[in-house]
Amino acid sequence: MQLLTTLDGRGRTRRNRWLAPLALTVLTLPAVAACTSTDDAPAAPRGEIAFGVIAPLSGPDKARGQDLVDGARMAVDDLNVRGGIIGQHVSLVTVDDECLDDGGKEAAKQLHLTEKVAGALGGVCDGAAEAAARVLGGNGLPFLITSANSPTLVSAEDTPTAYLTNGTPHQEALAAVHWMAYQAAQRLAVIADDNPQSAYLVNQVISVASPVPKVVSKQTLPAGQRDMAAAAATALAADPDVVYWAGPAQESGQLAAALRKAGYKGKYIASAASESPDFLSAAGRDGAEGAFVITTASPQNLPAAAAWTTRFTKTFGHPPGRDALQAYDGLRALGQAVTQTGKVDPALNSAQLAQLEDGFTTFLGELRFAPDHTVKYDNHVVLTVKGGAFTLANTLRSDDGS
């Protein structure tokens, strides 16, 4: 499943961009959380520390919203098993933003009015997340945007208490280029479909790649003209040692197959959408084998999250998606900020988010934020196809020895 997106010149998505939400992730919705939004401000149980969850709990994105809520709930359960935070029980207050700008704004207002809410997380859709970030910033409440990933959602000036925990499209390009360096790439051919998102990504890759690998060929395939054999031939005429594709999974698979059929022995690297069975089937075994995909970490592609995924599935009756994984770490980070200050103080806790101690880690390692409030070390990872299946090749962290 790929969400429809629109993109402006700065790579900002209208909606959240999980380029390759796993087709195998089928969410089974449990009952909606007890504390969903109402006309009245919800109340957290007294004597507890509460965290707000802003997510689409109705409408077409409600499955993702529920996944996000379940991830946060699992973190709450894990914290409470360990005695809560600063000795207090932790609870959730969930609010439906309906993936709408106004919904995000209203959700944030409700959380601000809710007693004991120490911070919030969530935000699947850009507009809703940005609206919530501005309201919560004005009110000084810490907010981790865990799913939406446009870098323009946050800034030190406009949303001083909000941070992105999900890698941005620019960071996907950085990840691709870093992996090209690992592969000692010299000559790069880039091919993209005519989607603005793909165009943004390849332009970022080309810019970040300078001065090496040298771009020897660039193609944009117009809609309806997806002759992958011709595209492969054009790319190979430039004698690349790495081919980068940004676009849908099926075309990616066809391109990978065409490249191999034409005798190409170099590396094939594709954008996140290619983490899909459609890629594998279109590429065929020979075409897919050894291909790399730059995507975000998920419960399914991260071996370190396997036990957590099993536990989650057992608890909620469905496997977790990326939203759940992000929300799980996001809620723990909010809790860590409170732990570090020793009290619920929104201003102090917001500042602590930028200074999480080394002892706090996610499945990928340390969580740090950049001065522009994007995530400093993002969640893009490299997958490779081995034996017809996706396997984690590298987490793109400094301590990854693979």
Place this chain on the structure above:
Amino acid sequence: MRVIPVGRARRGKALLRGATVLAMAAALQMSSVGAAHADPSGPVRPGTVGSAEAEATSLQNQADAAAKDAARAAARLDEAKARAEEEAQKAADAAATAEQSGKISDKNRADAAAAQAAQASAQAAQAQLAYNDKAAAAAQAAAAAAEAATNAEREAASLAGITDGTATEGTQTLPDTGVFPDNATHSDNVEVVGHVRGLLSNNGSCPAFKATKCPAFSSLNFVHYEKLGYDVMVANGTGGLAVWSLKDPEHPEYIAAVTVDQLKQPGETMTQFWEGENLTVDSRRKLVFLTRDSGTKGLFIIDIKDPWHPKLLGFHRVPLGHTATCINDCRFIWSVGSGVRGVSSPVYVTDVRDVNHPFTYSQAVVSDVRRTGVTSGSTHSVDVDFDGVVWVSGSGGVRGYWTDGKHFDPATQTKRYATAYDPIPYAGGSVSGSESAFLHNAYRFPNALGDRPKGDVVLITNENNNQNCAKAGVFILASLEGTHDAEGITSTPENPVKMTRLATYSPGGKPGHYVDPTGKAGDCSAHWFTVNGNIVAAGFYEQGVRFLDISDPSNPQQVGWFRVPDRAAGPDGPAIIGSNASSAYWHNGYVYVPDYGRGVDILKFTGDIPGKHEKKVCWNSCEK
């Protein structure tokens, strides 16, 4: 730069009207953009955005000139064609007249007209050939210009954040507690013109050699502010980062600091910053990178667009942190030090093109400075030379690498692009007679020196802290001959690949040599240095600063010296801490001396400076 080959216009192609010339050139250019087998352009030396843009401008000018040539050729072609047609018509008319009249005179005129027509036709054909050449050249130049423009755009985009810095002079001045060293001893050709103290550590002890006299600074660097029209000096030491305005270069004004408390990371109890001996900066983006070697190693990234108000952008872990150096126009940083085992002379590479999201490659580059593959020992310094070769110094050797541009790779026997993470070895290795020495830092001299050819001599310091100059580390001059990688990759006992030691220098017994009667002080080891013309200015710890003339690389001569003795407070004045010089930096006619105990002394060398004077002194990242 390489030019994308363009299919040359075929001779004898049908004549074109002048107005179509540029359109044809443009069409040829378009067809060339996608040329498949051309080597792409790119910097063959450390490419700067400025040089890429200059190249693009130059090639555009050439393309414009070539287009004008083509247009002129087209005009000449049109004229020649018109004349040929006219003469052909005249010849035809004359032939008809002759045919009709049958007169000899008419036939003669017809023959003459035919000859003129033939000549005009030949001239038109010549004009066609000339035009074809000019049009092809114009198309080729246009393609090259377009390629260079694209390259320049990519260069600029890959290094976002270039800035001239603030245009507003700050008003903040911090108290500077320095005491001018009126007791300094020095040669006649050295003047002491200034002294600043800057930031003090909140910890009275430090691991510098003269521990009780710490802390102060281990290294300096300079950043130019285009809009202010002067430089700022930055220094790092146990107290953190200190910043001075060099509006008055003899009397720097202490304007800002980033203290240890500000550098502390969550949960840390750091009481002093240690240490960053080879402070690296990015003048174009106005960034300072402090490298930390104690506790959690890594880089502090500090934005000094407004040097009166430095901003700490964050700390980034790197497995090695003793020194760090910007390479490839500060797109990347090479970090070295000790603590990583199992790798031969490890170097960690950090991509800092996006300083908000720095990225360190998890696998170290193996610099193998001894060229034997041995994994013991450590790396200590990375220094870029005038040609962009990046030199790694460490236990037992010094070795240079290309990290940019296209070069022959002796390992693969192919020509390829060198990168920061996949460099190409250039030359170097151990120095004969100093095989087991700890080689501290290095600089390949850019010009011919004595009987040594251009680029052959490498200047190296060996650090070995000892009061006995006969045992302490020395300054080494070595020849690279025989160590270039085409001449051998690995050094073995049977086939040694080593630099030849030309000479060494030690302050022992030279003017200014200090011998502590108690035997507790007087460290004589060589440390950091910079070069101006043929004069080396070098820090020698408690022996102060030494000026060496290396015009004869086999026989370096001390030509100047500077040292501050200890002085207790008394009738002669306040207490003065004695020299413990870390380095000496030539900069705009002065020599700035960061000192582990004293702060920064500012000297002027008034002696002769033989040799070629480069526009800028080159050390560390060799920013030009």
